[in-house]
Amino acid sequence: xVQLVESGGGLVQAGGSLRLSCAASGRTFSRYTMAWFRQxxxxxxxFVAAISWSGGSTWYADSVKGRFTISRDNAKxxxxxxxxxxxxxxxxxxxxxxxxxxxxxxxxxxxxxWGQGTxxxxxx
Numbered sequence: 001x002v003q004l005v006e007s008g009g010g011l012v013q014a015g016g017s018l019r020l021s022c023a024a025s026g027r028t029f030s031r032y033t034m035a036w037f038r039q040x041x042x043x044x045x046x047f048v049a050a051i052s053w054s055g056g057s058t059w060y061a062d063s064v065k066g067r068f069t070i071s072r073d074n075a076k077x078x079x080x081x082x083x084x085x086x087x088x089x090x091x092x093x094x095x096x097x098x099x100x101x102x103x104x105x106x107x108x109x110x111x112x113x114w115g116q117g118t119x120x121x122x123x124x
Contacts (some may be wrong), residue, residue: 002026002113004096009118012086016122020081022096022115030054030056030074033099036081038092038120045095047106049081059104062091086122095097 008020020036035050049070050059058070067086072079079096097111105111 002029002032002059002098004098004113004115006096006115006118009094009120010110011123013120014059014086014088014122016086017062017082017084018086018096018120019110020096020118020120021077021118022081024077024079024098026077029077031100032073032113033047033101033103033106034079035097035099035110036070038090039117040089043092045108047086047108048094049095050104050106051079053102057104059106060089061106076083083120084121088122090120091122092120094120108124 005023011077031090035056036048038048039045055072067084069082076082089090093115099111
């Protein structure tokens, strides 16, 4: 099993940047495909980005492509989400998730492990 703790959320103006971090417990972090999801008020949780166990493959939702970058440091058991050119519609709770399933997985049900979430608010 793996336990996940997100940090780095906050309030930022439109056009600004934030970097989210997700620290994982356990010695098998490098085996997991990691992802970020987000959930805005009144909306369903949606896929944002994912990264393979090695970091060699990344995938992004169309809405964030070119603005967000997912990365990981397996030596530090941490995955990151660099968010640039933020927009008010990026406002949401951002969740880190992990799965042992290889390849791209974008469904909420595909991920067995979740963090508690971190709030990101983008003001206009």
